[in-house]
Amino acid sequence: MADYPPAFQELIAALRQLPSVGPRSAERLALYLLESPPVVSQRLATAIADCRQRIVPCERCGFYAEGPLCTICSDDKRDRQVWCVVEQPSDVLKLEKSGSFRGLYHVLGGRLSPLDGVGPEQLRIGSLQARLEAEKPAEIILALGADVEGETTALYLAPILKSSGARVTRLATGLPAGGGLEFADSVTLGYALSGRREL
Numbered sequence: 144m145a146d147y148p149p150a151f152q153e154l155i156a157a158l159r160q161l162p163s164v165g166p167r168s169a170e171r172l173a174l175y176l177l178e179s180p181p182v183v184s185q186r187l188a189t190a191i192a193d194c195r196q197r198i199v200p201c202e203r204c205g206f207y208a209e210g211p212l213c214t215i216c217s218d219d220k221r222d223r224q225v226w227c228v229v230e231q232p233s234d235v236l237k238l239e240k241s242g243s244f245r246g247l248y249h250v251l252g253g254r255l256s257p258l259d260g261v262g263p264e265q266l267r268i269g270s271l272q273a274r275l276e277a278e279k280p281a282e283i284i285l286a287l288g289a290d291v292e293g294e295t296t297a298l299y300l301a302p303i304l305k306s307s308g309a310r311v312t313r314l315a316t317g318l319p320a321g322g323g324l325e326f327a328d329s330v331t332l333g334y335a336l337s338g339r340r341e342l
């Protein structure tokens with residue numbers, strides 16, 4: 144039985160590595176790329192390569208940046224007294240879209256999960272402490288997921304952050320139990336921010 148040529152099979156296999164792409168969608172996408180004008184696949188290939196080459200973590204907060212600092216850290220109009228600590232760069236975008244937060248961020252790069260081998264040294268906690276000493280914010284909001292790992296991370300961080308003299312709060316109710324920020328809509332996130340509680 145004949146199959147697609149090897150190069151084409153490799154494209155299908157590469158597409159299948161992506162989340163939410165099953166075998167049928169991978170084949171459909173591969174066929175589309177092969178049959179559409181060359182400019183379509185060229186644009187995609189260039190965009191992927193550019194992204195991988197140019198996007199680096201912001202050296203201050205860890206959000207995506209095209210240069211040493213991200214657009215948030217380099218924005219003079221942001222409130223430097225209030226910080227939001229989040230797990231992932233995508234959480235920053237979630238909070239930005241809620242329109243309820245005008246402070247700065249710190250991206251941990253994950254959450255504590257001893258079972259998966261994620262301890263404090265795997266997260267950007269050292270750089271958070273260094274920033275705290277240098278920048279001395281008045282309040283730090285822990286915007287972590289409402290699941291066990293999010294809770295563990297918050298409990299671990301609270302005393303460290305408080306020792307800097309900052310007020311430490313946590314997002315209020317309304318967040319889906321057992322879920323990360325990616326499951327919350329903008330309105331819910333807005334409420335969660337305004338009703339944050341002291342830690």
Ligand SMILES: [Zn+2]
Nearest residue numbers: 201204213216
């Ligand atoms: Zn930044």
